[in-house]
Amino acid sequence: MTVIATELPATRADRRLLARYLPLVPAVAFLAIVFVIPVAQLLFLSFFDNKGVPTVAHYERLVANTTYFQVVLNTLSYSAWTTLFCIVGGYPIAYLIATISARHRNPLLIWILVPLWTSFLVRVLAWMVILGAQGVINRTLLSLGLIERPLDLIYNFFGVMVGSVHALMPIAILMMLSVMLNIDRSLSSAASTLGARKSMAFWRVYFPLSLPGVAASGLMVFVTALGFFIAPQLLGSPSNIMLAQLIIVQLEEALNWEFAAALSVVLLAATILVVVVFDRTLGLSSLTGEVRAGASTRKGGLGRLSGDLGRQLVSGIGWGSVYAGMLLGKILPYRRRRLGEERRPFLWILGLIGIAFLALPTFFLIPISVSENRFLAWPPEGFTWQWYQIYFSSAIWVDATFRSIGVGLATAALSMVLGVPAAFVLARQRVIGKSVIISLMLLPMVLPHIIVAVGLFYLYAKVGLVGTNIGLIIGNTIFSLPYVVITVMAVLRNYDERLDQAAWTLGATRGVAFRRITLPLLKAGMVTAFLFAFVKAMDELAIALFVADAGTPLLPKQLWQEMSYKIDPSLAAVSTLILVIVGLSIAIVQILNSFGAKRS
Amino acid sequence: MPIGTSRRTFLKVGGLAAGALAAPTFLRKAWAQQPFTVRVPGGYGDIWELAFFKPFEAATGIKATGVVSKDFPFNEFKISVETGAYRWSMAAGVTKDLYFRLREADLMDPIDVNSPDIADRPAENVMPDWLPYGLYCFTMAYRETSFPQGLESYRDMWNVAQFPGRRSLRKRAVDAIEMTARGIGIPAEDIYPTLKTPEGWDKVFAGLDEIRPHIAVWWESDPQMDQLIGSGDLDIFPISSHRAQKLKNDGAPVGISYTDGYFTTQGWAIPKGSPQGDVAREFIKFAAQPELEAEFMKSTLMGPMHPKAFDHLDADFARTLPTYPENLAKMREQNAQFWLEHGEAANTRFEEWILRG
Helix, strand or coil: CCHHHHHCCCHHHHHHHHHHHHHHHHHHHHHHHHHHHHHHHHHHHHHCCCCCCCCHHHHHHHHHHHHHHHHHHHHHHHHHHHHHHHHHHHHHHHHHHHHHCCHHHHHHHHHHHHHHHHHHHHHHHHHHHCCCCCCCHHHHHHHHCCCCCCCCCCCCCCHHHHHHHHHHHHHHHHHHHHHHHHHHHHHHHHHHHCCCCHHHHHHHHHHHHHHHHHHHHHHHHHHHHHHHCCCHHHHHHCCCCCCCHHHHHHHHHCHHHCCCCCCCCHHHHHHHHHHHHHHHCCCCEEEEEEEEHHHHHHHHHHHHHHHHHHHHHHHHHHHHHHHHHHHHHEEEECCCCCCCCCHHHHHHHHHHHHHHHHHHHHHHHHHHHHCCCCCCCCCCCCCCCCCHHHHHHHHHHHHHHHHHHHHHHHHHHHHHHHHHHHHHHHHCCEEECCHHEEEEEEHHHCCCHHHHHHHHHHHHHHHHCCCHHHHHHHHCCCCCCCCHHHHHHHHCCCCCCCCHHHHHHCCCCHHHHHHHHHHHHHHHHHHHHHHHHHHHCCCCHHHHHHHHCCCCHHHHHHHHHHHHHHCCHHHHHHHHHHHHHHHHHHHHHHHHHHHHHHHH | CCHHHHHHHHHHHHHHHHHHHHHHHHHHHHHCCCCCCEEECCCCCCCHHHHHHHHHHHHHHEEEEEEEEEECCHHHHHHHHHHHHCCCCCEEEEEHHHHHHHHHHHCCCCCCCHHHHCCCCCHHEEEEEEEEEEEEEEEEEECCCCCCCCCHHHHHHHHHCCCCCCEECCCCCHHHHHHHHHHHCHHHHHHHHHHHHHHHHHHHHHHHHHHHHHHHEECHHHHHHHHHHHHCCEEEEEEEEEHHHHHHCCCCEEEEEEEEEEEEEEEEEEEEECCCCCHHHHHHHHHHHHHHHHHHHHHHEEEECHHHHHHHCCCHHHHHHCCCCHHHCCCEEEEEHHHHHHHHHHHHHHHHHHHHH
C-alpha cells in the first residue's frame, strides 16, 4: 500500500500517509531525543577501551567467559517463570473482577492495587518479615509443632518468585482486566443459548477473546522482569544473579562503563529477541489486532503451527472441563438455580487467595506500624503511635508526598498525551516497522534505570535541565510511556470500530464520535494506563536521586534515605499512610463518580 | 563548562546593572542562585546538619545544605566535572578507595591544609585533596543470645563445628576475600603478600568453598542487614562496626569484637572546578575542629580522626569507638592501593565463583 502511495504523483496520498504516521511522531521523537540518543551514546562506549581506542575486547570477554552466558540464561528463565506465575495466578482474579457487578468491582480492585502503592523496598522488607527464619510463617508453623526447624522460604528461588510475582501480578491483572472489561458478555450468553455448557462457553468464546490481554500482560511482565534486580538481590540466593545486577556492579562499583555498556547491549539484544520471537509465534498482531487483515496467512510455518496448537489446546481444555463438569453434575445433587444467580465458589476461592497474596505484606505492615518493637519484627509488641509522629512531625515527609503526587500526575498526563495517539496508530493502522517501534517503546523498561539516568544527565547538562521539575517529569515519562502504549493497544484490540463508523453514519463528526463513543468505551483502559504511569513515577528512585533537584524532597528519595538510615516501624507507618491517602482518594473519586452516574 | 561561564557572565552583567540600584538585594539573590551544597552518604540522618552545617552557618553566615546520594559517588564526580553541571559543591563520605579512584582520574581540587586543626593530625591522614574525618571498620559481630560466651574473630566464623548458627557474608568481592583470608587463618600482615600470588588466591577461594554451605544469607545492602539482625534471623554477621553498634544501642542483642578487623576511612573532597571551591575549602578547615568531629561521632559511632576529639567525648562512650587506641590496636587498615590494582580481577573471579554455587 505504501508502495502505491509513493508512486502516486498526487500529494493527497502523501498527506494521507503523513496523517497516518503523524500521531506516532511525538512519542517516537520523545523517545529518540531523551532515550535513544543519550543511551546510545553510553552504549557506544562498549566498542572502546577506557582510553578511547576502538576494541571488541569487552564482547570477547562476554563470549570467553561462560559465566555471562549463564547469567543471561538465568535472567531469561527467571523472567519466564515470573510471567507464567503472574498469568496463571492473575487470570482468575482478572476474570472474577471483570464478571462481578460493578458495585463489588471497585473494592476488589483496590486490593489488587495495594502492592503498587507500597514502595518496592518496603515490599521486599515486608516479605523478609513474613518469610524469614524468624518470620511470621516459620514462627506460626514452629509454635504449632508442624515443623522442627525453620523452613527455607527465602534466599532461594522460592523467595525470588514470591517477591517478583507479587510485584508484577497487579500489572498482569490490570492489563488482562482492561481487555476483559471490553468483552461483550452477551457473547457468552449467546453461546449458552446455542447449547454450550458454561465451561465450553468460557473456553471457546470468552477465553480466546481475552487472549490479547493475556499476550499483552505476558509481554509486559516478561520484559519488566528482565530488568528486575531488587527481588533477586534481596530475596534470592547468590546464584540468582540477574543481568541488571551485573550491569549495576560494573557501572557503580567496578567503574567499568565500557563493560557495563557491553552487558547492556546484551540485555537489549535479549529483549529485542524476545519481542521478535513473540511476534513470530503469538504475533504482535495479537496485541495490535491485525488478524482481520489476514495476518495469519503472512505468518511463517512456525507461527501457524503454534496458532493451531494453541487452538487445539484451548478446545482440549474446554472439552476437558465440560466432561469434568458433567461428572461433577452426576455426583453432586442437582440444584435448580434461580435465573441470573451465578455462584462460582471455585473462582471466588482462587480469586480471594490471589488477592490475599497481593495484600498480605500490607496486612502485616499495619500491625507492625503500631508496634513498640524498634525493629520490623513479628509478632508486634504493645501499641504506639510514635512511628506515625515521625511522618507528621517533619514537613519534609508531607511535602515529599504531595510533590511526588504532583510529579506523578504530570508524568502520567505527559505519558498519556504522547502514548495514546501512538497506541491508536499502532493498534489500528498497518505501519511499516511496527515491531521495531513497539520494541523501542519497551526498551526503557529493561535497562537498569541508572543507565538512562546517567545518559539523561549528560543531555540535561547541555540544555540546563539538571535539577528542574521538567527534567524530572521527562525522565519519569520515559519509564511510564511503555505502560500507557501497551495498555491502550491491548484495549483497542477488542474495541469494535464499527461503533465509531455507526456514529459517523448517524452524523457525528469525528471529534464528537471520539469524545462521546470511543473515549467512554475505552475508559477502563485509559484509567488503567494513567494509573500505571502515575504509580511508576511515584516509585522511581534513580531519576529522583540523579537528575531531580537535589534539595527537593520526593517520596522515593525520602523513603530510601530513611531506610538507609534506620529500619524501624516508621517505614511501615509511612507505607500505611500512603496507602490510606491513596485509598481515600480512590474512594472519593468512586463516590463522586457514582453520584454523577446516578444524576445522568 | 559553557553553562558555568555564561551564568557567571550573566551574573556579572546583571550585577552591574542591579548593583547601581540595590546592591544588597542583588547579593542576596546571587547567593540564592548558587547555594553551597554538600553531598552526604545515605544512612546517617540529620547529623551532618547538627554537627557541621549549623555551626558553620553560625560562624560564617553561609548556609550549607546536605544532598543525599548513593554510596561510592565516583560517577557523580565524573559527570559533574565532565559536564560542568555540578550536583553539589563538595562531597562528604569519600572513602579511601574512592579517593584513590578519584585521584587516578584527576577529578578533585586541592583542599586548604593550612589550619592548626589539620596540622595536629598524623601526616598519613592528610592528603592535599582529601581530608578524612571518620574511621570505620568491618568487625566480627554476632547475636549475643546465641553466643553468651562471645565470639572473638573471623576464625570463629569458620569454626562451624564449635559455633553452629546462621551465618552471613557480604556479597562483595573485596570484603568477602578480606574476611575469608582472616577466617582461614592467614595472619593479617601476610594477607596482601599472600594475595599477590596465584596460590594465595586459590587458598582464599578454597576458604570460600569451605564456608559457602554455611552461609544463610549473602547480604548486599545495609537496610537488609538491619532487618535481618533486628528480627533475629542471623547469628554470625560480620558488618561495619558503627552499624552493629547502632543496632546494639537500639536494643538488638549484638556482640562486637574488634579483633582482626580491618578499617578504612572516609573524608571530605572537592570536585575539580567546583563553583563554590573556596567556600568548600573554608568549610573543610572549619569541620576539622576536634569538637565538631566528636559531636559527629556521637550519632554515627565512627572513630574520629582528630586525636583531640576524644577530649570531647564521654569516656565510656569513647571506648566503644573504633579509633579508641585499645580497639584500633587490634585492627589493620585495608590496603586501598592493593585493591585499586586487584579489585577488578577479584570482582570477576568472585562473580564466577558465586554463580557456580
